[in-house]
Amino acid sequence: MGQHGKARWFSLALFMTALWLAGPLLAEWTPLAEDGLHDPDNPALEVMQNPGDALSQLPRDDAGDVGNKVRWVQALEMGYIEPRTNILPETKIEVLDLDIIMKHTGSTAYVRFPHKPHTEWLDCSNCHEKIFKMKAGETPLSMLAILSGEYCGRCHGAVAFPLVLCNRCHSVQPDTLENKVNQRQ
Known part of the structure; x- marks a missing residue:
């Protein structure tokens, strides 16, 4: 550039x-x-x-x-x-419609990470492998790190909705998710 x-x-x-x-x-x-x-x-x-x-x-x-x-x-x-998804015209953007549910949230609701709205704005390489590992669960996330501007905090709190809106991320109640899994079996 x-x-x-x-x-x-x-x-x-x-x-x-x-x-x-x-x-x-x-x-x-x-x-x-x-x-x-x-x-x-x-x-x-x-x-x-x-x-x-x-x-x-x-x-x-x-x-x-x-x-x-x-x-x-x-x-x-x-x-x-x-929004422009890239600077270089030859960059191909893949919109990924996949939600990741993060369950290591202590006593708060689970986090649903929706890839689709993120990949409509950004190429996967903006986050993987520098900020987040590609395999779910391999990145040691913590709210302290996020609030310090790492991981999700690189954008949220800067150019995306603020981190004080907890329920926007912590949006999946554990019992709701478990009920859905039990209904499929």
């Missing part, structure tokens, strides 16, 4: 991090000149799109005063957005 491409990705990452950090401030999408992150005297603000202008047209997230108030997967499914 050339210097221009790296700078563009860095700028996007910086902007998305700023959006996340300003979560409570963006409850109603505070204009950039008033968000406490951007210099209100910077002439570049005149050409930048305010979050309210950009995000208010997308499906609204009901997550309270956290995050950027957008249901990104719903925005994708409804055709509001068409």
Whole structure:
């Protein structure tokens, strides 16, 4: 990737991090000149799109005063957005419709990891083998590591829905899953 491409990705990452950090401030999408992150005297603000202008047209997230108030997967499914899945045109993206159920969750509900919405945005190589091992159960996940920005925390809490929305991931009650298994036998 050339210097221009790296700078563009860095700028996007910086902007998305700023959006996340300003979560409570963006409850109603505070204009950039008033968000406490951007210099209100910077002439570049005149050409930048305010979050309210950009995000208010997308499906609204009901997550309270956290995050950027957008249901990104719903925005994708409804055709509001068409994210680029790769930089290089020769990269072939495989959408994988497979859910992984993670049962080592202590006393909380199991975690359902849906591959489909993730692979509609990202190539598998973005996560495998650097962040997650390919074989389920081989990556030693912990909430401390995730909250520290590792594993799932690389995106959630930065550019995806915030980590404080526990039930979005911890969504499978053990007894429900066991009942489904018993019904199949």
